[in-house]
Amino acid sequence: MGLSLTNIFQGYGSHFVINDLSIELGSGVIGLLGPNGAGKTTLLRTMATIMPPASGKILVNGIPVNDERSAREARSAIGYLPQNFGYDPGMRVIDFVQYAAWLRGIPGTAWQKETAWALNQVDLLSHGKTRMSKLSGGMRQRAGIAWAIVGKPALILLDEPTVGLDPRQRLQFRKIIRNMHESTLILSTHLIDDIEATCDRVIVLHGGSVKFDGSVADLSNTSRADLPGNTDLERGYMNFLPAEEQQL
Structure with missing residues (x-):
């Protein structure tokens, strides 16, 4: 998997949050650090092809993402977990994760196997039939991580994924991440010890640069x-x- 961003400008209206950013990302776990307002979430949304850049080029595996059609094709290889992700409260956990598999174009014959793998990774296999509305905050966050990793997508984007996890669950999360080095995994977090424990590379973002x-x-x-x-x-x-x- 390769992700290339060249001279990316991104923002809201006339206000640019990302300023002339160029990076090349290969396989491995990349930590994304920066204070609130640095542009981390905007950058992840741009990488996920949710927000087309105001200008600049995005290549996914060498293929330009320059219109909605190419963006849809790229998304089949992207697992993206926003900081505040949406879900149907009445949906069962297993259906929630299988829906992600369907969106990614995973063959129906593999849904059960891939969903079971993802739920097992986050210790939710026994809760597959539980409604999303019945999960605790930490369990719901783990279901979101399963959503992002099901099918082992080539590009995984995680925005503050350990929010709501207890210390044991964070250790389990780190183990999951360390097993995903064949993918390009970008971990945006304020928890520097998670970066130290899991990442091959780290990018510090400030002021969109x-x-x-x-x-x-x-x-x-x-x-x-x-x-x-x-x-x-x-x-x-x-x-x-x-x-x-x-200064503190």
Whole structure:
């Protein structure tokens, strides 16, 4: 899987949230860090082909995404979990995940197997017949993760996926992520320890522009003792924020 964004401008009306952004993403787990308002969610929605860019080029596996037809074709290989995802409260968990399989064009003969795999990954296999409205917040979040990974899509985009998960469930989530390295998986989160535990690469976004793009170790190596943070990775991240945002 390859995802290429070149000179992307994206925003709402005349206000640009993403400014002339260019990145190349291959297989592996990529962490996306940045403060609120940095443009992370807008970037994920652009990558998911939900928001066509104001200008610039998007290539999915070398194929341009430049109209609704090509966007629909690209979506068959994309698993996207928004921060606040929608669902039919009366839908059973198994049907919710199977619907994602159908949307992705997975053959009907494989729905049962792929859905069972995804639900097993998030420890919800025994709750397949439970209505979505009856799930706790953490269980609903895990159902959303199953939605995103069913069928093992080539591109997986997760926006704050560990919100509502308890410590054990977060550890389980990290295990799932580490097993998805054949895909291009982008994890947007404020939890830097999740980045440290799972990611091969990390991108720091601020003001709609990439401020750092490299390995987790390289970001840790930018740490300075005078910066706030409990770990080298936290201090390295703070190093790429404006001086006024480095103060606590």
